[in-house]
Amino acid sequence: MSFRVFNSLTRRKEIFTPREPGRVRMYNCGPTVYNRQHIGNFRSFLFADLLRRWLEYLGLEVSQVMNITDVGHLTDDADMDGEDKIEAQARREKIDPQKIADGYAELFLADVRELGVLAPMAYPRATDHIPEMLEIINGLIEKGHAYEKAGNVYFDVTTFPRYGRLSGNKVEDLEAGKRVEVREDKRHPADFALWKADPKHLMKWDSRFGPDGFPGWHIECSAMARKLLGDELDIHTGGEDNVFPHHECEIAQSECFTGVTFARFWMHAKFLTVDGGKMSKSLGNVYTLDDVKERGYQPRALRYALMRGHYRQPLNFTWEILEESRAALEKLDDLAHRLRLSCAGTGAAADADEGSAAVDSAQKSFEDGLNDDLNMPQALASLFELRSTALEGSLGTAAAQRAMAFLKKANSVVGVIKLEEDTLDARVHELIAARVHARETQDWAASDRIRDELNELDVVVQDTPDGTIWRKKG
């Protein structure tokens, strides 16, 4: 079965194939680093990570790029008085805007690492690509797709008939829209800025348009994608809120400049809501990874919570859901643990191949699920079905080894399961041995006391017919 993805551009599921056989060029819209990234941002980044991991599972080489936008967008594209987000934050913190951006970029990288996101080929920064942006801007002016007015450069949307194809917006409707304020130096209200001039701006670059310029919002992605991946991408991803205007504008800029299709597949993750609605500072529910950790949850619990639903379905976050995720994850850890034991012969069925068919069927279901536009719920369900099989004691050693190999492969995609054997220090080993001895002599008081002690050390003991087994919590 081949990998089918929902292409936002055509609004249909299509079979994915890279332009160059065996190699995928993928660009993921990353963060604007004027603030700490929140769990909503992570949903989109984890989606990109899942996609990359699945493509690699399928044996494709993935050239993946995720931008870090470290020059702020105007808070209001149509209003020159609108404040740049990074500069606004810099004023609040009274330090240099580049330091703000660099600081938050570091936090972003640390967060994402903790969430188990695999590093892409590159995390390019906007401020390192000003010449590449200007090259495109100049080219667009030469080709008549852009025009300059007093140091500001705008893209002329009327020169690109496909403008609006991705988002389903019509230029006429945008014109009628109440939210787009008309700026008198724009030819058309929907024209968007490629380059802006403002002497008061702190981050600025010299160019033929004047000494006080800085890039408009969308141009950095076009420039960095082109530089690192070439003119034609296979996949471009982002959050659904990027569809318009950001991605629409990227397509216009890039395609008018290069004359070829910018990206063949566009994939967008649905929005994350918190407590049933958009998160907001006033509600105090803009959660960061630190909030998750402060409540005693491992980052992987958040990874699980944000990935267990389908990426195109709305997802709501609550602390109850995170708790549910933690509990489910514990079961998957336990599956890995049981499989290790079965591989070693403990509790394994007499026939070494007993249960092989169930393992194969779980693997097929896992692969079919993810091949169907990354159906993660189905993929996860297959792992729990494998667990049921393993717990029925119906796996032989050979089947268990096969199951373990599959689980490792599966975890290369989901990236949340604790596969390796926990290590215990000598003290814990002694306690476990002492408890086994106490039980043999039916000294229940001592046995229970040691069990409590082990619990304090986050070790859970379980007495099974095959003897006492243990595992670490969490």
Add this chain to the structure above:
RNA sequence: GGCGGCAUAGCCAAGUGGCUAAGGCGACGGAUUGCAAAUCCGUUAUCCCCGGUUCGAGUCCGGGUGCCGCCUCCA
């Protein structure tokens, strides 16, 4: 005002028109256990409403209702 999405059990969440509607979390009853934990067995769904198409609809079509997101920096 324009565009898009969603509605399946107490909660979360799959579901190419066709076998008894996956899976997870939780709850309850029983088994097991020195007590637990884990596990096993069982119970927990008029698929938002009303029409229509069809031999057959959770699934397709039309109309409601409710919720969410985008159109402004936003993943």
